Amino acid sequence: MQTQTVASMPLEQKVGQLFMAGFDGSEPTDGIRELIREYNLGNIIYFARNIASPSQVTALSAELQSEARAVGAGLPLFVATDQEGGVVSRLDWGTQLPGQMLIGACDDDAMARKAGATVGRELQSLGINLNLAPVLDVNNNPENPVIGVRSFGEDPERVGALGAAMAEGLQSVDVAACGKHFPGHGDTAVDSHLDLPVVAHEQPRLERVEFPPFEAAIQGGIDAIMTTHVAFPAITGDAELPATISSAVQTALLREQFGFDGLLVTDCLEMDAIADGVGTTEGAVRAIEAGCDIVTVSHTVERQRAAIEAVLTAVRTGRLTEERIDRSLHRIQRYKQQRVGTSETAEVSEWRRCATASKQLATEIANCGITLVRDESETLPFDTSRHLHVVSFTGTRGSPAEDDRYNPEVVAAALREVGFEITTHTMAGGETVDITPADEQIVAVSYDALSNEAQAETLQTLVADHDQLAVLAVRNPYDLAVCPDAATFLTTYDYSPGAIQAAAKTLAGTVEPTGTLPVTIPK
Incomplete structure (x- = not known):
């Protein structure tokens, strides 16, 4: 490619070089x-x-x-x-x-x-x-x-x-x-x-x-x-x-x-x-x-x-x-x-x-960055020999910049892989979750509860009613702001495969969470 081609290019082609365009579908339109x-x-x-x-x-x-x-x-x-x-x-x-x-x-x-x-x-x-x-x-x-x-x-x-x-x-x-x-x-x-x-x-x-x-x-x-x-x-x-x-x-x-x-x-x-x-x-x-x-x-x-x-x-x-x-x-x-x-x-x-290297690095980053923000009650790790309830919330993309891919099932699947026997409860937020007794192991998987009042209310009720509960924020670390002070709180910052796998291993006690929150959570 020669830079001197600029002088001889027609104006239409010069201007065309200054544009970036997208299109629909998996083949050129x-x-x-x-x-x-x-x-x-x-x-x-x-x-x-x-x-x-x-x-x-x-x-x-x-x-x-x-x-x-x-x-x-x-x-x-x-x-x-x-x-x-x-x-x-x-x-x-x-x-x-x-x-x-x-x-x-x-x-x-x-x-x-x-x-x-x-x-x-x-x-x-x-x-x-x-x-x-x-x-x-x-x-x-x-x-x-x-x-x-x-x-x-x-x-x-x-x-x-x-x-x-x-x-x-x-x-x-x-x-x-x-x-x-x-x-x-x-x-x-x-x-x-x-x-x-x-x-x-x-x-x-x-x-x-x-x-x-x-x-x-x-x-x-x-x-x-x-x-x-x-x-x-x-x-x-x-x-x-x-x-x-x-x-x-x-x-x-x-x-x-x-x-x-x-x-x-x-x-x-x-x-x-x-x-x-x-x-x-x-x-x-x-x-x-x-x-x-x-x-x-x-x-x-x-x-x-x-x-x-x-x-x-x-x-x-x-x-x-x-x-x-x-x-x-x-x-x-x-x-x-x-x-x-x-x-x-x-x-x-x-x-x-390259894909093999990408997956290996994803695991390395996730294991390094997953963040246990609070666990004053020493709830974690959970016991893999005991039953675990997974309360998840549906969620959509936060902006048109994102792709709408979140599936609450990914957390449940990762927890099964590390040895938990689980029961899943998936909801939009605001519903009552019937889990007894109070000391059942529960992970509540929040998805942007900061922006979802109903989801926040469900989290708050679960924390108040159960002793062995951890909140796992898979989309927004700022969800901590709507959780009670007593809540154990773990965040992955996103739901990429490596992040979810690190979360499951942390809950099971095979990964030690070492990440530090890079943002301040409002009170």
Whole structure:
């Protein structure tokens, strides 16, 4: 790939290189093929809807790369996905690592670096060369509906160190890392998929809390940063202006003040914070005006095509200069030269080797990070020779960013594997659980009880009525805030396979929980 091809490329192909598009299904759609052929589309994003099996993903990546190589300047694709671990894991066949907050509970930079490299090798083996991770948001708002356990924690210095280490691990195996969501989505109570959040803090607070993880990642050489659809009036002077389309954020702050010369990638412009405001097509133009290099439109081919055409019109009418397009295109080419390489020769046999390593590391992280927050009554471990009741709650994804995969049965299955004879009780919350006598062994598996009053009431009743009870929080460590002071409380931070297995072994006494809460639980 030669950078001098930029000068001879038609404008349509230059602009197409600045877009990242998604599509439905496990095979290329006519729509995505047309975008590649007509505009030399430069970047693809996979979601769970595109992923069926390792062999299918490998073939899909190869087919898309072949399409891209056959048109225009023959430039390869960045093929991206969100493989953060935990509750945001697009690859869901048992190899996904626990999420970032569980890694934060380990508080081990070397572990984070190893996690990045391990995930990166698996992605490379499937033809994926850009991971939209790590999350660099500092989660200090217990009511945050979209970040939460996706963050390493609430300490800016530790979030920065762990995030920089994970990015270093990814890039050590030639998968580009993309830190998100700049300037910080951690202290919001609104999900930008649904509306425009506002972070109203003044500049000194932003410099102390929100900015440091991104600065650490930049200093560590991260390839890409993703912008967020959150308003920061202290930076922009406008409480209705998303950071994604603000030159004060993208150019003045990130490029000029922080010295970042890597790729600037937008979060999806079909999210409501943009789509219901300036709109997806106008948002694409304004994002590039602000300084972004890759514009993401993840879902609708009509909006993808309209957004590309809007940028082309902006250049033809003089609103955007072709020099501005070239500047981003040169940057994209530079990083493709560094990272695409081996992902174009992906093989399923290599994935199998990577999968074994992923599962081993998942166990290592989970055993390190699982956290026994409180056990004043010395309830744990439970006795595997005695019967155990498992009270579980149904749960859905906390945000459109997640995939809706939780099944309460996974905890019961893991407990059976470690030797318990169990009875399961699954409910939505608010129901009465008839378990007698009071000293029966019970594990109550909470799923975001902080946001579910009925679930919290059931937990509180169970704790009051039974002596041998432990609460296991498999989604939200902040559930501790709604548990009585007497409750034994164990948290895995997510329900990935490794995390659930570690929980079962902890309850049985074969794993000693050593993790430390990386967030403060409100009283």
